[in-house]
Amino acid sequence: MSIQEQDRAVSAGSTAAGAGRREPAWPAGLVGVAAGAATLGVAEVGAGVAVRLLGATGTPSPLLAVAGAFVDRTPAWLKDWAVATFGTADKIALGVGIGLTLLVVTALVGALGRTSRALSVGLFLLVGALGLGAVLSRPDAMPVDLWPTLAGLAVGTAVLLVGLGRLHGRTGAGLPGHGDDPAEGPRPAGGATPGPVAGRRGVLLAAGGVGVLGLLGVVAGQALTRTGRVAGAAVRALGLPVPVRRVEVPAAASATVEGQTPFLTPVDDFYRIDTALWVPRVDPATWTLRVTGLVEQEVEINWAELLEEDHVEAIVTLTCVSNTVGGPLVGNTVWTGWPVRELLARAGVRPEADMVLSRSADGWTAGTPIEALTDDRESLIAVAMDGQPLPAEHGFPARLVVPGLYGYVSATKWVTELKVTRFDADEGYWTPRGWAERGPIKTASRIDVPRSEARVRAGEVAVAGAAWAQQRGISAVEVRVDDGPWQQAELAAQPSDDAWRLWSWTWPDAAPGRHQLTVRATDGTGEVQTDRPAAPAPDGASGWHAVEVTVVEDD
Ligand SMILES: Nc1nc2c(c(=O)[nH]1)N[C@H]1C(S)=C(S)[C@@H](COP(=O)(O)O)O[C@H]1N2
Ligand SMILES: [Mo]
Numbered sequence: 001m002s003i004q005e006q007d008r009a010v011s012a013g014s015t016a017a018g019a020g021r022r023e024p025a026w027p028a029g030l031v032g033v034a035a036g037a038a039t040l041g042v043a044e045v046g047a048g049v050a051v052r053l054l055g056a057t058g059t060p061s062p063l064l065a066v067a068g069a070f071v072d073r074t075p076a077w078l079k080d081w082a083v084a085t086f087g088t089a090d091k092i093a094l095g096v097g098i099g100l101t102l103l104v105v106t107a108l109v110g111a112l113g114r115t116s117r118a119l120s121v122g123l124f125l126l127v128g129a130l131g132l133g134a135v136l137s138r139p140d141a142m143p144v145d146l147w148p149t150l151a152g153l154a155v156g157t158a159v160l161l162v163g164l165g166r167l168h169g170r171t172g173a174g175l176p177g178h179g180d181d182p183a184e185g186p187r188p189a190g191g192a193t194p195g196p197v198a199g200r201r202g203v204l205l206a207a208g209g210v211g212v213l214g215l216l217g218v219v220a221g222q223a224l225t226r227t228g229r230v231a232g233a234a235v236r237a238l239g240l241p242v243p244v245r246r247v248e249v250p251a252a253a254s255a256t257v258e259g260q261t262p263f264l265t266p267v268d269d270f271y272r273i274d275t276a277l278w279v280p281r282v283d284p285a286t287w288t289l290r291v292t293g294l295v296e297q298e299v300e301i302n303w304a305e306l307l308e309e310d311h312v313e314a315i316v317t318l319t320c321v322s323n324t325v326g327g328p329l330v331g332n333t334v335w336t337g338w339p340v341r342e343l344l345a346r347a348g349v350r351p352e353a354d355m356v357l358s359r360s361a362d363g364w365t366a367g368t369p370i371e372a373l374t375d376d377r378e379s380l381i382a383v384a385m386d387g388q389p390l391p392a393e394h395g396f397p398a399r400l401v402v403p404g405l406y407g408y409v410s411a412t413k414w415v416t417e418l419k420v421t422r423f424d425a426d427e428g429y430w431t432p433r434g435w436a437e438r439g440p441i442k443t444a445s446r447i448d449v450p451r452s453e454a455r456v457r458a459g460e461v462a463v464a465g466a467a468w469a470q471q472r473g474i475s476a477v478e479v480r481v482d483d484g485p486w487q488q489a490e491l492a493a494q495p496s497d498d499a500w501r502l503w504s505w506t507w508p509d510a511a512p513g514r515h516q517l518t519v520r521a522t523d524g525t526g527e528v529q530t531d532r533p534a535a536p537a538p539d540g541a542s543g544w545h546a547v548e549v550t551v552v553e554d555d
Pocket of ligand 1: 276364
């Protein structure tokens with residue numbers, strides 16, 4: 001009997017016996033959810049095995065593939081909103097969003113099975129096809145990456161068919177046992193038991209069990225996948241180049257006020273922004289960096305060769321274009337690396353080139369104006385931050401660091417290729433997604449102390465923060481209370497124009513009540529930070545950072 005025939009038999013049976021009584025939707029919905037969970041459980045465990053044991057290069061996990069495909073299609077305003085709302089937890093938020101969507105969709109698909117099992121299975125497979133398409137659309141995808149999802153769909157479809165069949169009093173084809181329970185009473189001639197059958201409870205329990213197992217599979221599969229991708233202890237054991245030039249970080253550059261951001265951001269606190277849903281695990285033994293495109297000759301270097309070159313240290317503040325005024329997506333550290341300009345010189349850049357499209361192991365790209373990589377600024381192929389190998393999530397084994405440009409147009413992590421090209425021929429990942437083609441960093445300043453909405457004691461109040469204008473440096477920072485006059489802040493030392501400059505100011509006579517503190521910086525060229533507010537998209541936020549504080553009576 002085909003599915004359609006069974007359907008007809010089922011509806012005929014239930015109308016005859018049920019006399020118009022409509023079955024509730026939720027048991028069938030639960031079966032749909034169980035089928036979805038079973039699919040994902042099998043697929044994610046399979047994906048974990050594919051990544052861990054079989055060395056898959058693509059994204060065999062349908063969940064990560066869908067999430068990745070979604071991220072790639074995120075318009076600027078949505079990315080902006082997500083980062084503003086969830087900060088660096090945006091990936092978790094995305095995971096929760098996908099989970100809830102799947103819950104609703106599979107429940108609906110299951111509930112439709114009351115009317116037509118064929119329709120239910122058809123829609124179920126359609127959703128599965130979207131997952132398969134997402135897997136195939138990922139960078140480095142191979143047809144073999146499809147098997148975990150296909151295996152999951154086979155199991156999920158079986159769960160759906162059997163669950164719906166039993167729920168509607170039909171014995172699934174080749175499934176003995178059902179209906180033999182005398183408690184279910186006599187079976188009508190059509191072979192269908194009437195209405196909601198006594199076996200329903202069993203079906204629901206089974207569906208719940210399958211659902212839980214499926215979820216466990218998802219958790220286990222994700223754990224397998226992720227640990228499989230993160231560079232392990234072997235990474236730490238690798239030697240690092242001894243820099244031919246070291247930087248001094250003078251004590252006078254340090255924070256002076258408690259709660260102020262430290263001059264060097266601890267690696268563990270360094271913000272992380274990327275489109276990678278799993279951290280690419282790049283094996284330095286097979287890693288290479290190629291220079292291609294508009295060059296006299298293509299050049300390729302491997303890890304051992306890179307370590308042979310003359311590395312230097314540079315203090316560079318990295319900033320994300322998505323950072324809001326006063327936001328946290330900025331960090332400062334000492335980078336160790338080989339100047340990009342030396343690698344490009346080896347390849348010989350042709351005069352018509354005006355951009356370098358750098359590409360990462362996971363297919364992400366950044367378009368950087370060529371002069372930022374060939375002039376005398378300290379643009380590096382960085383292999384270390386704060387004297388340690390790059391953590392996997394910050395680009396191990398090598399990434400680009402380009403002073404003066406937002407990360408999205410320059411700071412390619414897990415970098416594998418530099419394609420010398422032109423802006424009119426190529427574009428970086430974020431450009432077609434609504435972000436500007438070029439992203440020079442705007443002068444910015446931030447109040448860290450006191451925090452917004454803090455309560456402080458009347459009298460002397462320490463105010464402190466950081467300001468940055470990479471490549472230009474900071475020459476002044478001013479603070480204002482309410483609409484009062486601008487006051488010069490004290491500046492810490494600035495060992496590099498590419499690093500932020502810490503500042504502090506003592507508010508001498510904070511009076512009880514609510515007050516607003518505002519900060520603005522002047523860059524090294526004498527230009528004052530603009531007060532014109534702008535959202536991060538398309539080329540970086542602007543405007544003055546202000547905090548509201550409540551001053552309370554000193555007792
Ligand atoms: N491969 C890759 N590199 C990337 C990105 C990315 O999505 N993929 N994001 C860029 C962006 S937008 C920023 S702000 C910086 C952030 O670097 P961090 O995570 O080390 O702080 O990395 C850049 N490099
Ligand atoms: Mo960014």
